[in-house]
Amino acid sequence: MRRSVLSVIATCGMVVLLSAAGCGPPPVKVSVRDDLYDPASVTAARGATVTWTDEGNLQHTTTGDAPLNLWRGALSPGSSFTTKLVAGGTYTYHCEIHFSMHGTVKVPIAVSPTSGSTSTTYTVTLASTAAPSGFRYVVQEKDPGGAFNALRTVTSATTTFTAPKAGTYQFRSGLQRISPAGTSGFSDPVSVTVS
Template sequence: MSRLPHILLARSGICAIVLAAAAGPAAASDHVVTIEQMRFSPPTVKVHSGDTIVWVNKDLVAHTASAQASTFDSGSIAPGASWRYVASKPGSYAYQCLFHPTMHGTLIVEPKP
């Protein structure tokens, strides 16, 4: 058996270790909540501090994403528009659409890993 495949595998393993070490702490992520058919989907979103949540309104009417604890409030999100929020403080935040109070969601913010 040739030694070349073993050398390549060894070099690949070293590269993988170097790349993993260079990655460092987890980068912030984007999460999407779709507003469609008069509901938030997914209804519960779990994120880390520093992550961005984007609410995208695919309905034919305006909606809001308004935390019941006044932590965040999108204001009116027009049909076809979106709103971004960067989660900063860990906790669980119930929210709803102020125009349509039967629409509920929950944003869970965990500490950054």
């Protein structure tokens, strides 16, 4: 136990020295095989890197689906491609060579606190950073007994909410590019209980 903790500290220390960015969220790895992504669905924390490694004998790609086309990595046996996803959402991708190969990266959002009153300010964390230039975050909110509706579109990493009445409220968000326009799938919802 002690050894693994020290090892993590040493690794983060090196990251700090190299990038001055601190110790980031845990990286996610996907194995690319002939012909599937393993696992096909992964969850990555906001700001985490996702790395695909070609462990098969064929060439593949990891290509973010339209309309965002957020990333494109060409892979050959033994090679890797890494991208970083900062914003909550659901990101699907595919292989351009093998049409049966599909995968999903889910990036969760968070809300705090998760319960309170009508005088509580709830903070929804949408991303690890403010929106990159040309992008923004689309936030939807679901009233007690209602459906998801647009709440607001922001470029900040967080947004706040106050509840008009008691009940359970839900939030979800996605990454939107302004031009050419395109939006990711929404994140899984998070909820607050207002009493």
